[in-house]
Amino acid sequence: xxxxSPFASLVTLASYFAVLSLFAVGGANAAIPEMHRIAVxxxxxxxxxxxxxMYALAQVSxxxxxxxxxxxxxxxxxxxxxxxxxxxxxxxTCVFAFFVGRTWDRFKDAPWRAAIQAxxxxxxxxxxxxSAFVVARAADHNVIAAAVTIATGAVxxxxxxxxxxxxxxxxxxxxxxxx
Amino acid sequence: MSDPAVAVTxxxxxxxxxxxxxxxxxxxxxxxxxxxxxxxxxxxxERRGWMxxxxxxxxxxxxxxxxxxxxxxxxxxxxxRFGGAPGAAVAILGxxxxxxxxxxxxxxxxxxxxDIDALGRVxxxxxxxxxxxxxxxxxxxxxxxxxxxxxxxPVVAIVGFVAIGLFRWPLPLVLIVLAPISIALAWVRR
Numbered sequence: 001x002x003x004x005s006p007f008a009s010l011v012t013l014a015s016y017f018a019v020l021s022l023f024a025v026g027g028a029n030a031a032i033p034e035m036h037r038i039a040v041x042x043x044x045x046x047x048x049x050x051x052x053x054m055y056a057l058a059q060v061s062x063x064x065x066x067x068x069x070x071x072x073x074x075x076x077x078x079x080x081x082x083x084x085x086x087x088x089x090x091x092x093t094c095v096f097a098f099f100v101g102r103t104w105d106r107f108k109d110a111p112w113r114a115a116i117q118a119x120x121x122x123x124x125x126x127x128x129x130x131s132a133f134v135v136a137r138a139a140d141h142n143v144i145a146a147a148v149t150i151a152t153g154a155v156x157x158x159x160x161x162x163x164x165x166x167x168x169x170x171x172x173x174x175x176x177x178x179x
Numbered sequence: 180m181s182d183p184a185v186a187v188t189x190x191x192x193x194x195x196x197x198x199x200x201x202x203x204x205x206x207x208x209x210x211x212x213x214x215x216x217x218x219x220x221x222x223x224x225e226r227r228g229w230m231x232x233x234x235x236x237x238x239x240x241x242x243x244x245x246x247x248x249x250x251x252x253x254x255x256x257x258x259x260r261f262g263g264a265p266g267a268a269v270a271i272l273g274x275x276x277x278x279x280x281x282x283x284x285x286x287x288x289x290x291x292x293x294d295i296d297a298l299g300r301v302x303x304x305x306x307x308x309x310x311x312x313x314x315x316x317x318x319x320x321x322x323x324x325x326x327x328x329x330x331x332x333p334v335v336a337i338v339g340f341v342a343i344g345l346f347r348w349p350l351p352l353v354l355i356v357l358a359p360i361s362i363a364l365a366w367v368r369r
Contacts, residue, residue, distance in 0.1 A: 028248045033343045034350035056305035063208045063278020066248040074286035093247025101256035119362030122332035126339020132313035133344040139306035152311025167305045174304020
């Protein structure tokens with residue numbers, strides 16, 4: 001909680017996440033570095049560890065990973081903050097998706113449509129790679145933690161094991177106090 | 180809508196009612212650990228036969244390319260197609276309603292117990308693993324892109340990574356510069 005007025009916090013949450021909503025090209029994971037930048041570096045709402053905790057909680061909760069914004073909002077401004085952050089993060093993109101979804105099929109064969117799609121994929125890739133880096137840097141404080149990250153990456157790449165199982169193993173390694 | 184795959188499963192493709200749409204996305208949301216896409220596909224293509232596999236892929240590629248969370252976009256595109264604005268509304272409410280309630284309860288608990296050392300250690304382990312999952316996702320995305328020989332793609336991806344991950348520049352700024360360049364390169368190479 002910050003000491004400025006609750007209303008000001010809500011406005012800040014709403015404006016940051018509404019903008020982020022429209023720039024999250026590549027999904028929730030692509031937006032993680034910007035969320036971290038705002039919450040930890042610019043606004044000082046939380047420290048690195050709290051951000052990593054919330055990321056982990058959003059991962060093990062059912063539903064889309066974007067609900068990390070609900071946790072950030074709650075942390076900043078309570079229940080109202082949770083509601084405002086969630087609506088701001090999904091509202092603009094929903095409206096955009098609604099209108100594009102209605103017209104997109106009409107341009108199925110347009111060359112500019114193919115160029116936009118082909119051009120956006122590497123941009124998303126770069127953002128998601130940055131996200132991996134930011135989360136790893138917040139979570140991996142020693143060699144064993146880095147080994148957990150690399151091992152999980154390899155298992156997820158080469159097998160179809162349920163991620164919850166990987167989280168359980170990694171959580172147990174953490175509980176043992178090795179990280 | 181008369182796809183042989185649908186006929187094989189015996190499902191009859193029909194328009195879902197608003198209640199069915201809502202229930203379907205509630206189901207997707209609460210079973211969607213580790214990515215909701217496989218669950219959405221199972222529900223929509225295999226179980227209900229509301230879309231063929233091709234229609235699903237088409238709609239999902241649109242959802243991926245739109246800004247914002249993919250599965251959120253998908254629920255809007257899908258709901259809109261089958262039920263207009265009310266359809267989109269019930270789909271997104273079904274998708275986000277239960278998870279938001281659950282995660283809010285988790286947030287309340289974290290506010291009380293977040294300082295407990297054991298919890299912190301478990302969460303550190305989980306976030307270390309979560310970072311690994313994103314790395315795997317990056318590798319899976321990168322491989323086809325680089326194999327197809329789209330030569331500008333690695334450069335764009337690396338510039339994006341460095342600007343956002345290392346320099347920590349603001350995302351809107353980076354995108355406003357990088358996205359048009361990348362689209363222009365894709366256009367030239369088409």
